[in-house]
Amino acid sequence: MLVRERRRPDVIRDRPDAWRLAVATVCFGAFMGQLDASIVTLTYHSLRQEFGAPLAGVEWVSLAYLVTLVALLVPVGRLADARGRKLFYLYGFVVFTLASAACGLAPSLGALIAFRVVQAAGAAMLQANSVALVTTSAPREKMRAALGVQAAAQAVGLALGPTVGAALVSTIGWRWVFGINVPIGVVALVAGHFLLPRTRGRTPVPAFDWWGLAWLSAATTALLLGVSAASGLPLPVWAVVALFAGAAGAGALFAVRQRRAPAPLLDLALLRVPAVAPGLVGALCGYLVLFGPLVLVPTVLSQAGASELLTGLVVSALPAGFALVAAGADRVLGAAVTDRSRCLLGAGAVAAALAGMLVLPVTPGGLAPLLGLLGAGLGLFTPANNALVMRAIPVSASGTGGGLVNMTRGLGTALGVALVTLALHLAPTASPAAAAHHAALLLLAAACVCLASSRLSPRTDEASGHPR
Template sequence: MQSNTNGAAERSGAKPRVSGWVLASLALSMLLSSLGISIANVALPALAQAFDAPFQHVQWVVLAYLLAVTIMIVSAGRLGDIFGHKRVLLFGIALFMLASAACGLVSSLWMLVAARALQGLGASVLMALTIASVRDIVADGKTGSAMGLLGTMSAIGTALGPSLGGFLLASAGWRAIFLVMVPLGVLNLLLASRFLPASRPAQKAAGFDGPGTLLLGAALAAFALAATSGGGRFGWSNAVLLAGALVAGGLFLLVEARVASPLIRPSAFRNAGLSGSLAMNMLVSTVMMATFVVGPFYLSRALGLNAASVGLVLSVGPVIATLTGIPAGRVVDRLGASAVVLVGLTLMAAGAFALATMPAAAGVAGYIAGIAVLTPGYQLFQAANNTAVMMDVAPDRRGVVSGMLSLSRNLGLIIGASVIGAVFALASGAIDGAAAPPEAVAAGMRTSFAVAGGLMLAAIAIGYLSRRRLDVALAEDRG
């Protein structure tokens, strides 16, 4: 009966009523992709011991996943536009599940790194097509709430990873942190195949842009390596990698201007709304990554908390994000996306400046107060920005635009880890934060979040100017 109703709705052009199982399948996809990032971090010391490898080698277990996601996420969205969002999403879930099993069964570190890269390829599909699928199946008036749900599940995955990973490491060993994602992947595959509505390839979708994909991948890989290699110092190898990224990026833009079916149309960046949203998304992710990079050093070295207490304080942010994600989406549905974007950015700026000033006077309470302002602002921004970007995107471009949103987020994470980390190291007077005295770490904390607050002011300016340009364009169209 339900399928007949859905079919009639599709033929009439209206979107059918979305069941809870549909949203559950998309939410689980988002949970798995974020869990894949956060659960591996806690295992790095155990992996170094298990494979008798230095940290510089073991960190590739995390880096391979993040690089694969960053390089392929726009292409994953494009494949969804070409072959249908549901079909490609099911493939991505299956790849993620099989790669998770391979991670838990490998016999060498570099086999694990290769399996993690495959897992990242699957995660790129999950990240890109969950947002695109929401726009396919959810009515306009409920899009914000659905985006808020996805934000909540991403926060749950981020919060669950370290605690679940720590428990599994202590009870079953490092292989269990990867194998636990296999049954979750099976459940996700069953839910998505059973309940997610079938999606046809967009009629206007053009062919796959192979040369553009390769050049974009080369540019992003070189940029990511330049940002993360060198042990906190910018040397010749970093300069060469950065130059390679710029060359590959320039060639990518030249190719995209000439091919018949470009992966990313350069003309899209002339759209004030899209380019502004991508820039704001990158800046916001940069600031959020700063809390994970700088926060642990400050809490342990400047405030003297033990490891368990640091973990407890760091969990406050993800818990707040979990509780505020769905309400943030409802606020977007009620007040409109463009207004809520600026509200979210303003709260994030206030939270960043609070983190720069309040912990010095109030200690842990001041740190938690800053996080309690920053995190709801982040959830408001994410729900509103995703809704604003996806609202008017044509069906044949939803996958690639969703991928661009995720790409800008991942670039922000890489920039946050490298640039804000470098600011902290410079301000604290030591490349190794663990070697700096408490007073220096506190100075690094203040400087880092003062910079983060400045980035949020820049994002507010971008949001305001983008809105003004959009209003002018709409007025000209009416005239």
């Protein structure tokens, strides 16, 4: 029973809305992952005080998690395609929940970072399969709506994270930021056991590409370490240059390995499918834009003297806008507005919001509506972009495709944290407005890439997914 997927009870499987129950169960994992991602940024100030660490050191509570997640999403997706997506998803809940409890008990910053790596391994088992479970459970004509519900669950987790995190940190302490995952994880594990379907089609993996995993991990870790070192981590200049050179070299070796390996970690043929490469670039930049403000706004407002609770409420405007639009866009726009058009409209709204951050005053009252517009644009862009990518990928490779989407999103999240920290480090410390403008300019560039990637995506017949 521990190595085989169990079937759902007949009373669940035979319901006409069984797919809705499966999607709702996947939303537990989506909610948990994004709650954890957004809530952790509110602990930075408390962690710096308790452990006496600089911001560039404390950010590795997030980056260690994200580096591990990025490295594991694709291989876990491939293994889940072969062994069973439900099985991996349920074990992901077990690992994530136990590691969350350990994070809450961590005696030092180093131990906390180590437990976050374990937590990320569980999150990879959840996230690599979440998109695949949604797309294989929902009828094809309901795929975009189902992905919108999943994106809304992610956004609700993001929206609650800043407010809940601020309340927990200011009352009972930062450790409960991790402890809150435990009861959610237990409920989700029980729901997944009874409501998720078994994997129908499987794709055997003849041999695991350990060298590919090693080069991918080395490239992402060296890149983020280099950005972190440039953001204030105490390393000499030669070490920073060596890290960036190492990231480029490991990335090149990863690409060579994927072309030559008999069973590559990443099927590069998927990147040649017309809708996939632009969609992945858009996913990366979209999540960079989503998570960058979650680091930027708390730091800038705390420098300006705002309370933790007010900061949390302001930050919540971004994911709240994301949740409302991701959940409601399909009802309002219907089938008349294509995914490609939604991507263009969403990316345009994101660019407009970030342009506003460059010219308007850096105050809670000025930031909240701009963050709401930013979230709304991403809520329109993200589900449509994901649907374009997943519709273009064969069903037999949906786990690998879902892992690929989540890997690029994870890398975008990591770059959002690291690059905004770098922008804050380069800005004058006495000027919150200058720091916000530095970071907003960086995020605006990423939004423009989202807009460009949307224009590059081919027009498709959404019923079949084929270009037209």
